[in-house]
Amino acid sequence: MKNKSVWLVLIFLIVAAMLLASCNSSTTTSTQISTTSSIITTSTTPISTVVTTTSTAIQSTVTAATTTSTGNWWDSLGVPQYGGSITTAMNTDITNFDPYNSRTLVNINSGWMEKLFADDWTLNPSVFSYQMQYIPSNYNTGCLAESWTFTNTSTCVVQVRQGVYWQNIAPANGRELTAADIAYHYNRVYGLGGYGFTTPSPFMPHSWTYLHSVTATGKFEVTLSWNITNIEEEYELMAATASAESCIECPDAVAAYGNLNNWHNAIGTGPFILTDFVDASSASMVSNPNYWGHDERYPQNQLPYVQKLNILIIPNNATSLAAVRTGKIDVLDGILQQDAVNMQKSNKSISQVAVPAAYGMSINPKNNATPTSDIRVREAMQMAINLPEISQSYYGGTTEPYPVSLTSYYMTGWGFPYDQWPQDLKDQYAYNPTQAKQLLSAAGYPNGFNTNLLFDSAGDTSLLQIIQSYEAAIGINIAVQVVDMATFNTQANVLHQQPTLAMYSVGGYLGYTYEPITQLNRFMSTTASNYIGVNDPTYDQFFPNALNNANTTAQVQAIVSQTNKYVAQQHYVISLLQPMTFSLVQPWLKGYNGEYGAFSGNWGPTKLYTYPARCWIDQSLKK
Secondary structure (H helix, E strand, O other), X not given: OOOHHXXXXXXXXXXXXXXXXXXXXXXXXXXXXXXXXXXXXXXXXXOOOOOOOXXXXXXXXXXXXXXOOOXXXXXXXXXXXXXXXXXXXXXXXOOEOOHHHOOOOOEOHHHOOOOOEEEOOOOOOOOOOOOOOOOOHXXXXXXXXXXXXXXXXXXEEEEEOOXXXXXXXXXXXXXXXXXXXXXXXXXXXXXXXXXHOOOOOOOOOHHHXXXXXXXXXXXXXXXXXXXXXXXXXXXXXXXXXXXXXXXXXXXXXXXXXOOOOOHHHOOOOOOEEEEEEEOOOEEEEEEOOOOOOEOOXXXXXXXXXXXXXXXXXXXXXXXXXXXXXXXXOOEEEEEOHHHHHHHHHHOOOOEEEEEEOOOEOEEXXXXXXXXXXXXXXXXXXXXXXXXXXXXXXXXXXXXXXXXXXXEOOOOOOOOOXXXXXXXXXXXXXXXXXXHHHHHHHHOOOOOOEEEEEEEEOOOOHHHHHHHHHHHHXXXXXXXXXXXXXXHHHHHHHHOOXXXXXXXXXXXXXXXXXXXXXXXXXXXXXXXXOOOOOOOOHHHHOHXXXXXXXXXXXXXXXXXXXXXXXXXXXXXXXXXXXXXXXXXXXXXXXXXXXXXXXXXXXXXXXXXXXXXXXXXXXXXXXHO
């Protein structure tokens, strides 16, 4: 086993090296980038992202972008600048480069591949901040899709943006993107039968079986047909910009290489070009000199602004925070409240953006094994925990002191907000150790019991220790088995062989902020990710009911609310709180407001083609 101190030294060396040049390795070679193509679009309504540079030399000149005072809200951010680099970090290794295998595998595909839809760069964050995975349809805008229309409840016709070009790399060599490329992607990833593809990706959720066909009905028109009539569900699946499998790959590259598993074969239409990858260490991208996108705020400015994007793989959280303190990392997301407080004490100049966690924290008990198969045991475990005290003492009042059900209370208009809970249900979640002991006794455990919990090493150990203390007070003694994230995912999510309890750092079972109808799959008995073994015929009806019997958003919202109430009543899991996480942003990085998927995500950043392309570095501040 390698000495840990040696590992920390190596990590710091990597961080320093990345700031000087792209990583080189005897086991990797840099992609060769042609800069001879002059294909550049001048569309006034483009969408995409990041960086501008040649492949052979990083320009050192800093050039102010062309801009004039517009009287818009973004004028206060200052004048965008060209040049420099953005460095961020991830705590898990990158394991995939092909959209066919992207779901549940950590990837950075969105740096060089783009999607049909994107966030609206011109929308004031005070209206909608894009800090949640779910984006209501009225806040989505087109990327590769210039416009789209539902011609009926089962058909969507998409007009593909013209003047978009594949990166000038063989075998595509800078040719124009067409509707056939979009149709190729969907047929390949979802096995729809077109272009000879009949086997869908093994990672696809069953909800994608509702997509019947995707056909190029014109050079720049693609038609998606569904075998359902629920437009809300169709839109959620089609426009799920946080899903990496929505990245459009290059058909020419697939034809040439068979698949895109090898990072050397990375090619797309996006703002970045992947030039280097060192396993478990780093990835480097440079700006695409022929990128079609322009800044929607300043349409005369070609994107991206920065010349280079560096992604470091740093498993140790303390090491990442140290790199932020010393200015070696420009932005770091998903920071716990305690670490954010400590950073504020030592580095007051670093901005901190509060972002709702993508899920609420929870203790996840097996519902199909004793003793937690008894709802009285699960309810007792809930009553043993003082949520308001945790909110104030542990989170410093930065999070709401309420339990959450399936849907986050940050998703306004969806779910079952705590202030709507009936009093008898609120009482079941109130701190009451006396009642908790009575419930345990009634369930046959008057003296409590000993149990085990699977915990991944990236989780919040301090919070877990608080929970252990609360549960021990009613006689439930929890022994913890700590494993790395990959082992947890295999043991729990894949094999369903976790012990009685589990707590996952990137997979709480409540408080979701992703697509509402998709949330209803969570506790279905047929869903593979239902690793806690819920088998409830009543719950199994919520998803098909929403899919088949709801035709308007309001009808879907009503079913989601009903589902949330039922989940809270059944105590499938022990609800903790939905904490705020924090993005640490250096003062010289401009344009970033903690948007979801910009630099991080559970399975890697999903919007590198949007925000990093539009952010810029204030060189005078960085110096």
